Amino acid sequence: MSKNILIIIGLFILSACSNNLTDKFSSDFIDETEVCFTPSELIKSDILCRYPIRLEILDSVFVVQDLGGSEYLQVYDRFGEYIDCLAKKGDAPMEIPNLTDLFTITSDRKIRAYSATKIMEYDVNRFLKKQSDYYQSIQIPQSVYQYPIHSVLERSGIFYLVGFTNDMRFALVSPDSLYDVYKDYPQVVEDKERNARVFTYACKTKYRPDHKYWVQGTYIGGTLEIFKIEESCIQSVKQLFIYPSLFQDTGSSVTWGDNTTIGFDDIYVTQKHIYALLSGTKGSDLKQSPPKHPFTDTILIFDWEGNLIKKIKTDCMIMTIAVDSFEQNAYLVSFNEDGYDLRKIYLE
Secondary structure: OHHHHHHHHHHHHHHHHHHHHHHOOOOHHHHOOOEEEOOOEEEEOOOOOOOEEEEEEEOOEEEEEEOOOOEEEEEEEOOOOEEEEEEEEOOOOOOEOOOOOOOEEOOOOOEEEEEOOEEEEEOHHHHHOOOOOOEEEEEOOHHHHOOOEEEEEEEOOEEEEEEEEOOEEEEEEEOOEEEEEEOOOOOOOOOHHHHHHHOOOOOEEEEOOOOOEEEEEOOEOEEEEEEEEEOOEEEEEEEEEEEOOOOEEOOOOEEOOOOOEEOEEEEEEOOOEEEEEEOOOEHHHHOOOOOOOOOOOEEEEEEOOOOEEEEEEOOOEEEEEEEOOOOOEEEEEEEOOOOEEEEEEEOO
16 A cells, blocks of 8 residues: 555656646737737848748848758849858868858957868958958867867857756857856756756757847747846756746657657847747648748847847748847848748838
8 A cells, every 4th residue: 555655646746746847938928919910021032042041231231041952152232132152061161061050240240150170260351352361271170170060150259158968058168268157047958958958959049139148949839038147157047937848858868759749940149138949739730732831920029137028920931030230120031831931121
């Protein structure tokens, strides 16, 4: 009898733990936020990219990161006409062997792309003027590269590292100093190792222009977390648990499955705001042919304290987003049945 009671108690505890993890998630605050409908303006239909995952506006041109071919970084004019390929996949000095993360923008508006042991930097203005010195390769010191790195950003000699293990989620290092290693992951699944992998699978990490804050959003389920640096220490500012992190276990890793609610397709940040594309689509719908509503038509705007301040609904399915420096316009690459369009919406 006592053995059966212990079994029942054990099952109850396991059930309670599972329910607690699920109970922390809620999208009510998003559903209850008033929607502002804003129609989009078509700039160019059927642009040439194959699978765009990152958009940026630099002066009067657009840069698109394309996951679908060998042209990693493509440049388009303000009318959406293709100009040239800024960076291709390859081993030539100006090429990228394997672009492992989304490109970033420096304070002087240059593009940086991380690949294995180096960071490639591109000056788009010099590139458009056909100057041969439009690129440089920044070698990552061995003392930095020894860490388990998923992506890396360098600013003023400090390397901002995004890790992928239980023991390193983020780190701040220089070639001769270790400032901080941040190990904490919000518990969204029971298993510690798989919990960490949820936060590395197609996760979006974006740094505020001053690099004092950054945000990370998961693709498996919807968890958004904001961080800041205080006296060279990494601190969590806000955690938003929106969709449960239901995943498909591949044995060596995790991926999304039929029961997964897809989280963040893209995040764009400014000094004032976080612009998030939160999908909300079920994995089973993505597997349909054609996929059912594969991308969101809604932009969520948060402040850097994690408050949802605006919800914009538009008339297209958005894959990636960029916002101008005055936060007056948002530029979108949208999905259509035949390809991708470049669009604009007014934010004010």
